[in-house]
Amino acid sequence: MSEAEVNIRYRTYPVLVLNRSLYVILPLMGVFLFWSSFVMTFAVVSSFIQYGPTSLFIMMEIIFFAALISLALLSSDDSVFLTREGISLPFFLLPRFGFRSERQWTDLMTVGFRAREKGGLLKLYFKDGKKVEFDSRYFKPKDLEQMIVAIDVWGGGSDSFPALLEARAHLAGHTLTDGKDKHSYTEMWEEELSVRFGATNFIPLEPGHKLQEGLLTLERQMAFGGLSAIYLVKDTDNKTLVLKEAVIPKEADEELRKQSIHMLEREAHYLSRLNHPGLARVYDYFVEDERHYLLMEYVKGTDLRRFVKENGPVSYKETIEWGRQIAEILSYLHEQEPPVVHRDISADNIILKEDETLSIIDFGAANSFLGTATCTLIGKQAYIPPEQLRGKPTVKSDLYSFGCTLFFLLTGKDPEPISVSSPAIVKPDVPKYLNDLVVSLTQLEQEKRPSAARDVANTLSSWRDK
Template sequence: MIKIRYSDSRTRVKIRILAPFADRDRNVLLNLTAIAFTFITVGVAAIIFLISSKALFTLYISVLITVVVFYVARRRLPADTAISCSSSAIKLPASVSLESGIPRTIPWSSIKSLDIKQLEPDRTDVLVLEIGEDKKILLDIFGFKRSELQKLLDAIRRYAPDLRADRVMERLELSPSDSGAVETSFTRLWTDALGFHTGNTAFVPLAPNTTLNSGRVKIRRLIAAGGMAAVYLAVLRDGQPAVVKEAVLPPTTDTRLRDKALELFEREAKILADLNHPQIARVYDCFVENKRHYILLQFINGRNLRQIIREDGAMEESRAVECIRQLTGIIAYLHERQPAIIHRDISPDNVIIDESGTVRLIDFGAANTFVGTATRTLVGKQAYMSPEQCKGRTTPLSDLYSIGATLSFLLSGADPVPLKTAHPARSTEGISAPIENLVERLTARDPEDRPQSARALLEELST
């Protein structure tokens, strides 16, 4: 649970709801209510004064109670400005729910979009969270300390990545703060394979402008962080952008677990360093500094497949098949390495189409070397994982299942049902029978019913 303080000032509450009374300042309403209550109390006391011999004492007590109630109301109600974010929902101050009729707890899935706008000239910008066609939550930027605004946007990046808080950060010239904790595939491998969780550790991601490797690398901003690992956007000495992966283990970690974790990290670095494919992000260097391990990677600009489908809708069949053909070529290259490499985490999130229209594989954190005795680590997104992978028996054909699930996503615009054979034509028109059949074969529950190699699939897609 992450808590964000929204307003330090008690003179104005800055959460507004775009609804019938959206433009009324809540504190004005509180003041008017308290003043009205005061007049009513004084009026009642005046009447009692006319008919009672103890009216003066009654008047004194009434006014005293009114002052106390007014003070408490003005102190307590506006102070309810904490915004809480969990993995499932964002929780707004109770006063917002009471005033607007909107539920206090709003599931992330109910929030349709996040943006920043200036609703009126000469007014501060507001964060706009759209939760329906007719209701939007407006958060005045002025209501946040800069660090708290960073914390909120980092929480949104972590729990609702589809809302693309990164764009808002860029417009506000913010870098994600140390509280950002977007879990990456590398971190899932790191924690899942070792079977431990770091919990509340002292790990603090690097601050912007930190230099590494004798000044060769300069950190621009945090992209993602989780557990004891982080990913940064950086710039090299020659001005070239790059990606930095960082991993560190707490000093209290068991020696065996520490050695295994470092082995996994070094294995990923070696896998990447040995690869030479134009559609796979290249590794520039690996180094250790201040007991932190770093991999320096090529930065690739573009949109991942999930972003493309979310913004543009389902792909036309010909374009989807071409994307999968290119992706299959990359996977065939990996599977034909000696020893073979199984990616294990193919999904729309890990495949980018760059500015030239070329498919690129960018996230290799979940990759592992297939050496006969598999680590049986459960890595990947469930909707794109084969049944045998979920049981810890991953083979190269598991990657083909993930490719088929990704093709189904591109054609239908929706994640496939986990652990089921995909049938995108049942929900989407315009899918030809041969491509529907291909998706069904790729996502067959029995690996023997799938194409038997990435190379065979590539040849089928190329004809």
């Protein structure tokens, strides 16, 4: 699964002029501040002027100069981030939000679009009465299209916000009419996603789609990959769940297709029996329209990749505690009969919940299912050990991926694929005992890795209690 995030550059012409002007003015201001401070200090020493007013004037100059530097840096921020959760805005758009940099899609009330001779204004209105306007003239065409698609997919779709359809048509140089050339929302959705997924002939489902004879309603897409997607759905009791979808291409070998389906059915049966507070529950497995689905618990929180991206590398104390929790969960999985191998341990698939405990999500069952059917490898290659690349994962494969995850938490960087990871090389102040643990977990030969997740959990527990 690719990370569900779109990064778009957007900065209006007035803000651009302000930013460029500040970078021209600042050096001149710096020279003037230095010169005036020197002259006034000399005048005070020579008793030409009094100390009090002079120091106050110099202090005001310094404060003004610092304010200009801050404004220059803030006006340099031109990134608009859109994720499956919401939208994050640069500084110069914040006043329109009441100084809030992030808003959730659940707070989005409606979308408006006002066409102009050149481009148009895209307006997002939120439940608290705040709004933000985007002028299409300041987007690159590709970025603007990405933004509209992101709002379409994650924000609720043009069934909820018809202005999105108008915006796409207008900005593409078309006007919607009642004639034969009119594109329906579904046609435009399929055109866009066919481009994105055309190589595999896989088109994800659109918001509002119903499954299981209406028992499940698709709310929005959370993430996607070449032959699979993850959706947020609601059942008839309005309970939020996660639905993982996998599609076998029609050209897949028939024998491999049967083998992979049998494997997924068996694994779904085993996963549904698991019951641990650190695991997302698997509730059901079903097939509909030749698409295979795992229905899972929705775990609310922040995945560790996003946490590190926003906060930087994790402290050693926190790494030990989080590592202990992950190792305890892996111990539970590996001690099942037969042992359950997750096959996709990474920061993307570990959620920091609201109570500050961790939960592992997104079992690799569907990924392995697709890999078997298509003879391809699906997963995060930087976290996959050699034996898993050869199609023979074991419980020690999870230990390798766990070591790679610890490396990421400690350094903020993904490890090199198929290599022994040493965080101390990237970050020399990593304690030797933590570095040695990561090195042992990421050994390329299985027999050189720790014997069991339980041993690693015990080790981390002893460090935590020191």
